[in-house]
Amino acid sequence: MVGGELLRVLEARRFPVARLLPYSSGASRKSVSFRHRRLAAPGVDHSALAACDLVFFVSADEVSERLAPGLAARGVWVIDDSSAFRLDKRVPLVIPEVNASALSPSRRLIAGPNCTMTGLGVAGLPLHRRWGVTEIRVASYQAVSGAGKAALEEFFAQNRALSGLLALKSEQAPVFNAPRNSALPAPIACNVFPQVGGFDAAGYSSEENKVAAELRKVWAAPGIKISVTAVRVPVVRGHSLAAWLRFERPVSVAQARRLLSKAHGLELSPEGRYPTPLSAAGRGPVYAGRVRAGVDSRELCLWIVSDNLLKGAALNSVQIAEELLRRGWLRA
Amino acid sequence: MVGGELLRVLEARRFPVARLLPYSSGASRKSVSFRHRRLAAPGVDHSALAACDLVFFVSADEVSERLAPGLAARGVWVIDDSSAFRLDKRVPLVIPEVNASALSPSRRLIAGPNCTMTGLGVAGLPLHRRWGVTEIRVASYQAVSGAGKAALEEFFAQNRALSGLLALKSEQAPVFNAPRNSALPAPIACNVFPQVGGFDAAGYSSEENKVAAELRKVWAAPGIKISVTAVRVPVVRGHSLAAWLRFERPVSVAQARRLLSKAHGLELSPEGRYPTPLSAAGRGPVYAGRVRAGVDSRELCLWIVSDNLLKGAALNSVQIAEELLRRGWLRA
Numbered sequence: 001m002v003g004g005e006l007l008r009v010l011e012a013r014r015f016p017v018a019r020l021l022p023y024s025s026g027a028s029r030k031s032v033s034f035r036h037r038r039l040a041a042p043g044v045d046h047s048a049l050a051a052c053d054l055v056f057f058v059s060a061d062e063v064s065e066r067l068a069p070g071l072a073a074r075g076v077w078v079i080d081d082s083s084a085f086r087l088d089k090r091v092p093l094v095i096p097e098v099n100a101s102a103l104s105p106s107r108r109l110i111a112g113p114n115c116t117m118t119g120l121g122v123a124g125l126p127l128h129r130r131w132g133v134t135e136i137r138v139a140s141y142q143a144v145s146g147a148g149k150a151a152l153e154e155f156f157a158q159n160r161a162l163s164g165l166l167a168l169k170s171e172q173a174p175v176f177n178a179p180r181n182s183a184l185p186a187p188i189a190c191n192v193f194p195q196v197g198g199f200d201a202a203g204y205s206s207e208e209n210k211v212a213a214e215l216r217k218v219w220a221a222p223g224i225k226i227s228v229t230a231v232r233v234p235v236v237r238g239h240s241l242a243a244w245l246r247f248e249r250p251v252s253v254a255q256a257r258r259l260l261s262k263a264h265g266l267e268l269s270p271e272g273r274y275p276t277p278l279s280a281a282g283r284g285p286v287y288a289g290r291v292r293a294g295v296d297s298r299e300l301c302l303w304i305v306s307d308n309l310l311k312g313a314a315l316n317s318v319q320i321a322e323e324l325l326r327r328g329w330l331r332a
Numbered sequence: 333m334v335g336g337e338l339l340r341v342l343e344a345r346r347f348p349v350a351r352l353l354p355y356s357s358g359a360s361r362k363s364v365s366f367r368h369r370r371l372a373a374p375g376v377d378h379s380a381l382a383a384c385d386l387v388f389f390v391s392a393d394e395v396s397e398r399l400a401p402g403l404a405a406r407g408v409w410v411i412d413d414s415s416a417f418r419l420d421k422r423v424p425l426v427i428p429e430v431n432a433s434a435l436s437p438s439r440r441l442i443a444g445p446n447c448t449m450t451g452l453g454v455a456g457l458p459l460h461r462r463w464g465v466t467e468i469r470v471a472s473y474q475a476v477s478g479a480g481k482a483a484l485e486e487f488f489a490q491n492r493a494l495s496g497l498l499a500l501k502s503e504q505a506p507v508f509n510a511p512r513n514s515a516l517p518a519p520i521a522c523n524v525f526p527q528v529g530g531f532d533a534a535g536y537s538s539e540e541n542k543v544a545a546e547l548r549k550v551w552a553a554p555g556i557k558i559s560v561t562a563v564r565v566p567v568v569r570g571h572s573l574a575a576w577l578r579f580e581r582p583v584s585v586a587q588a589r590r591l592l593s594k595a596h597g598l599e600l601s602p603e604g605r606y607p608t609p610l611s612a613a614g615r616g617p618v619y620a621g622r623v624r625a626g627v628d629s630r631e632l633c634l635w636i637v638s639d640n641l642l643k644g645a646a647l648n649s650v651q652i653a654e655e656l657l658r659r660g661w662l663r664a
Contacts (some may be wrong), residue, residue, distance in 0.1 A: 125407065135627045139574035140473030141524045141563065190568050191610040192473045194622055194635045197569045199604055203585070203624030225627035229635065230573035231473065234566050236522050237486040242471035242561035244576075253535070270530050290526055292535030295557035303526045303561065
């Protein structure tokens with residue numbers, strides 16, 4: 001799913017692709033469309049990959065684990081959207097607006113972060129730099145597309161089935177239990193559920209742990225305490241976050257708004273307005289709104305939305321590649 | 333909408349109604365069904381109301397403001413589901429499992445709380461009693477039925493319109509902007525938005541302020557710091573909450589689970605499982621799950637779901653009336 005977006009982003013941003021070689025790791029996509037041409041996407045050809053200047057991985061962790069380190073060792077730039085190497089100390093985990101400085105000509109394997117964390121990483125940074133974040137609490141509202149194509153098709157099917165059944169009376173409530181689910185852990189049409197990934201012994205889901213660990217790495221702030229509740233909602237694309245950021249010092253809401261309005265890659269809504277997944281879908285920036293004090297003057301509360309398939313994945317990967325071009329480490 | 337639920341709850345719990353007199357404050361509902369009989373619901377008749385033993389208000393604030401105090405002054409028990417008197421110091425705001433002790437034979441006007449707060453009020457109380465809550469942060473996932481019938485019909489219409497249009501590609505994203513909205517402040521099908529009510533100068537919505545103020549009153553804990561982000565989600569019924577409760581002392585997750593599993597009116601999911609709006613719809617209890625430590629050992633994080641039309645409104649009102657019967661202040 002991210003692969004299709006990646007091709008559209010490369011086209012739209014006129015990335016200097018001399019030749020595109022699409023490969024398919026699974027059974028699903030056998031051809032892709034790029035610059036108005038249909039290209040076959042056969043199974044992976046190791047030697048052809050090794051001859052590339054740059055390889056994007058937009059597949060499962062196992063595929064990246066098997067292929068990415070070998071390619072990087074042979075000098076190929078590899079930008080990996082899987083979670084396989086994100087916490088590897090030898091691998092830069094990069095959001096260009098946040099930590100392009102982590103890039104290095106000698107570290108050719110580069111990871112892009114979890115799609116839920118990206119919005120928080122971009123929107124929280126200017127506040128962290130100004131006042132020093134000590135604690136973060138985040139509740140997410142995550143789109144079904146983040147769970148993959150099968151989950152999305154399950155959502156569409158449940159929605160079609162429900163649209164004829166939607167009822168309100170309590171004695172009819174059991175009809176809501178009708179939709180079957182297999183790609184997702186619970187029905188998603190007309191529902192929300194607090195599970196993205198499996199749970200660890202402490203009760204946190206893998207998604208919640210990824211957001212915490214990856215944010216600490218991208219901000220180079222290992223001491224920040226973070227607690228996340230990751231929730232799937234019946235939205236097609238666009239992850240939203242309700243975030244509480246606690247600081248070392250008292251903060252100013254007005255100054256926070258000024259910092260956010262100037263931040264790179266971020267669009268701040270005017271007061272009284274806010275972004276939504278629908279308003280952010282298909283767009284590149286991270287969006288923020290509803291900036292206000294939290295439980296006291298050392299805390300800010302904000303609402304963050306970004307397109308999980310774009311800034312959360314494909315666009316971020318292309319922005320990393322553009323940064324490599326800009327530095328002359330990769331040549332057009 | 334709550335009115336229809338109220339009648340079903342009175343039937344299902346065999347509340348000793350000798351005679352039911354339904355009145356309609358608006359233009360919408362002109363008759364109701366009760367115990368298999370159709371009853372006309374004409375405009376309000378003051379003298380007939382004053383002759384009742386008990387009057388439930390499930391209408392707008394203005395209707396309660398106009399009628400409820402006069403009835404209570406004449407000795408009629410009044411249970412008001414509007415927000416008109418909830419913060420009035422002379423009016424008990426009651427969740428029977430939490431603060432039935434606030435009821436008094438001399439205070440005949442009784443308010444039921446905001447539907448978003450109820451789940452937190454019930455689920456958080458045993459933890460507050462044990463360790464002393466100092467701070468609360470809550471992100472809500474609120475069903476459309478909480479916004480009334482017109483909002484729900486808008487949601488259904490948008491959902492029908494979208495089910496033929498659902499698309500994933502970013503260049504097709506603008507189709508999601510198609511659904512029109514008038515009852516709600518933004519499109520709700522395949523969307524979420526962080527606005528329930530209007531915003532105050534500090535940036536908080538009226539719903540967020542209600543949850544904070546009413547929880548402090550129901551718990552008789554005016555010093556608790558509370559920050560809420562209230563978000564509407566495309567769910568028909570069932571409000572969910574991601575809550576962080578901070579305590580005076582270090583807490584134990586295992587002990588918290590034991591306290592919650594014994595709490596009155598609460599059902600705790602087994603570890604690794606959780607309630608959802610679909611699983612809670614049409615049911616009376618408050619449901620909780622995913623109990624775990626928050627940012628440190630002085631904080632607990634939990635997921636709470638309750639049916640906003642039942643425990644959040646109609647059922648709570650009937651439970652208050654049952655408590656009056658139990659005490660002999662109201663006679664069958």
